[in-house]
Amino acid sequence: MIARTPALALVAVAAMAILPVAVLAGTEPATPVDPNARSAALFVEMGKVIQSPRCLNCHPRTDSPTQGDAMVVHNPPVTRGPTGHGAAGMECATCHGPRNAAFAGGPGTVPGNPKWGLAPRALAWQGKSLHEICEQIRDPARNGGLTLAELVRHNGTDPLVGWGWHPGEGRAPAPGTQGDFGKLTQAWVDSGAKCPG
Secondary structure, three states: OOOOOOHHHHHHHHHOOOOOHHHHOOOOOOOOOOHHHHHHHHHHHHHHHHOOHHHHOOOOOOOOOEEOOOOEEOOOOOOOOOOOOEEOOEEHHHOOOOOOEEOOOOOOEEOOOOOOOOOOHHHOOOOOOHHHHHHHHOOOOOOOOOOHHHHHHHHHHOHHHHHHHOOOOOOOOOOOOHHHHHHHHHHHHHOOOOOOO
16 A cells, blocks of 8 residues: 555645745855755755655556546556556557647646656655655666766756646646756755755
8 A cells, every 4th residue: 555645735735835045055044054954955845846746646656657636546547568658558648648738628638748657666756755765866776877967957957847847727836946946956966965864
């Protein structure tokens, strides 16, 4: 059984703003003095994005994604498939096109991006603590082989990650902006990439 945060709490997380890097990176008085605490605080801010439904839905522990702000099991039922893009005959691209598409005759959208699919199994985040996710993200053996510099680019500029701030009608965007998220990631890396306790 997957441990899940209650859906309302996840929506509340998604609605939170993320603090500017200046508050956490040592250029404003409210900054923690200890460098390791400062680095961990940067990751806590990143966690507001990472633990939002926009990210968690595509980082499941199982081979099935969840969907929506309530993170319900994907409907229709789908599976990861060999490459993370669905099983034969039911690939993600069957429904998810290169951009969000309005439902015919009703409110809402089908999300879309040219690279739509599930994160690699090694990047399952649902049910994990922020500390566990942090340890996973900074370890190339468990983050899809990304260096920390590549992680900064991924978080700050990757269009699929960027979809989280443009999810279409009926979905709360990830907190802040992708640019803010990239700056937080860079500041976290620059400060030693420490994880919260």
